[in-house]
Amino acid sequence: MTYELIAIGTSLGGLSALKTLLRSLPTAFPAALAIVQHRHKESDQGLSSFLQKFTVLPVHEVEDKERIQPGHVYFAPADYHLLVEYGYFSLSVDEPVSYARPSIDVLLESASDIYDERVIGVLLTGANHDGVQGLRSLKARGGMTIVQAPDTAESPILPEAAIAAVNVDWVLPLSDIAPRLIHLCGAAGV
Amino acid sequence: MGILKPDDVDIHLLIEGLYYRYGYDFRNYAKASLKRRIHSFLKAEHLSSVPELQAQMLRDRACADRLLLGLTVNTTAMFRDPSFYIAFRQQVVPLLRTYPFFRIWHAGCSTGQEVYSMAILLQEAGLYHRCRIYATDANDRVLQTARQGIYPYKQMQEYTQLYLKAGGQRTFSEYYTAHYNNAILRPFLRERIVFGEHNLVTDGSFNEFNVIICRNVLIYFDQMLQNQVHELFYNSLCKFGILGLGKQETIRFTKYETAYDDLAKAEKLYRRRS
Incomplete structure (x- = not known):
């Protein structure tokens, strides 16, 4: 299976988890990464410029209709939902979903709607249930699912809820997630 | 296809x-x-x-x-994205001062909160009497609300915070009177605003403008339609006219990328080149 997109969701504790994950991904990583990290609606681009320091992959705060390129990291901007279309991202200011905008559910559902089984859904540390519904639809459409092991999560609520609701493919300690992604994506076409 | x-x-x-x-x-x-x-x-x-x-x-x-x-999506608030208003005051207001009279088109104004925010900004800049704001939306139901300028009182706390962050110079409560559960905006704020139905998908240009504001509307359109609306905006702006888009919208992925200069890059304020 060739995975084209990795859709990642996290809330409380996400910054440090993302730092660990992103710093372990090599240049020319063959898939695109789209990330929803819950944050305050008036926060600026500080998050993406902070995380850029820890990764060799180019990090973007998505602008509407931005093209999806492999090996790039795309963040949902504050106060917008991030959605996937054929080949590019679109944004919306529709009502919050699961009390969140950006919502992890929205990203995961629209990613699997476009990519079907060619998407990997990843849920990391988080303090609410946004993302569980999205991971369920992603799994139902044949996508690969990975959840951070709750005992390695700063906030285990989201990982625990996801594991309870979805027959997750991989439950991994944080440090094993990037190697697993490299393996899954590196095995492309084999 | x-x-x-x-x-x-x-x-x-x-x-x-x-x-x-x-x-x-x-x-x-x-x-x-x-x-x-x-x-x-x-x-x-x-x-x-x-x-x-x-x-x-x-x-x-x-x-x-x-x-x-x-x-139809109608997410809006007064002084939504306060930094936009700060940039508008710093970058656009000085340009507007050079005109004896100017026209603003607020396309996709929804229930009107952001139009009244602009009216307040211009009032505080001493320019409100010199302008005419055309506020349009495709949906006549939201326009009715916009025309009335009456909003739930419980939103005023949030709006006051945003007004202050946007660099508001007075006390926000001067701009409305409380009536039961509602806040009624002061009538003078409506004086220079014309509300009207206009559909960006099907309707054409109706005037020449110094400023066009269209925030978080084009995100709902595909690229073909975005290009079509940008053509409409370009043809409706005067030379060196100002275009203001939403925080995460950009002219970059459209055919009009080279037709504008950045005026305030982060706030998506552009100036028509010629």
Whole structure:
């Protein structure tokens, strides 16, 4: 299976988890990464410029209709939902979903709607249930699912809820997630 | 057009039906968010599938009208994205001072909060009496609310915070009077505003403007339709006219990328080149 997109969701504790994950991904990583990290609606681009320091992959705060390129990291901007279309991202200011905008559910559902089984859904540390519904639809459409092991999560609520609701493919300690992604994506076409 | 998945064909047929039966044109809307809104509408109407909705909508005008509302997004607030107003005050107001009279078009004004915010900003800059603001939306229901300028009182706390962050110079409560659960905006704020129905998808230009504000509307359109609306905006702006888009919108992925200079890059304020 060739995975084209990795859709990642996290809330409380996400910054440090993302730092660990992103710093372990090599240049020319063959898939695109789209990330929803819950944050305050008036926060600026500080998050993406902070995380850029820890990764060799180019990090973007998505602008509407931005093209999806492999090996790039795309963040949902504050106060917008991030959605996937054929080949590019679109944004919306529709009502919050699961009390969140950006919502992890929205990203995961629209990613699997476009990519079907060619998407990997990843849920990391988080303090609410946004993302569980999205991971369920992603799994139902044949996508690969990975959840951070709750005992390695700063906030285990989201990982625990996801594991309870979805027959997750991989439950991994944080440090094993990037190697697993490299393996899954590196095995492309084999 | 390529081969579509069955679910996408259902959506496509629904949208075509809405257009051929009622003339409501969502054919070039961005598909991912449109699909989400259609599915939430199905839930709200207790319908089980898109074809079922299509059959009902074609014969039941009331259902089509509810669908139309369900497909329209009206997220807004006074002084939404405060930094936009700060940039507007710093970068655009000095340019506007050079005109004895100027016109602003606020396209997709929804329930009006952001139009009144602009009126307040211009009032505080001493320029309000020199302008005319044309505030348009495709949806006459939201325009009714916009014209009234009456909003739930409980929102005033949030609006006051945003007003202060936007660099407001007075006490926000000077701009409204409380009446039971509502805040009624002071009538003078409406004096220079003309509210009117205008559909960006189907209607043409209606004047020449010094400033066009269209924030978080184009994100709902696909790239073809975005280009079409940018053509309309470009042709409706005077030379060196100002275009203001939403925080995460950009002219970059459109045909008009080279027709504008950045005026305030982070706030998506552009100036028409010539």
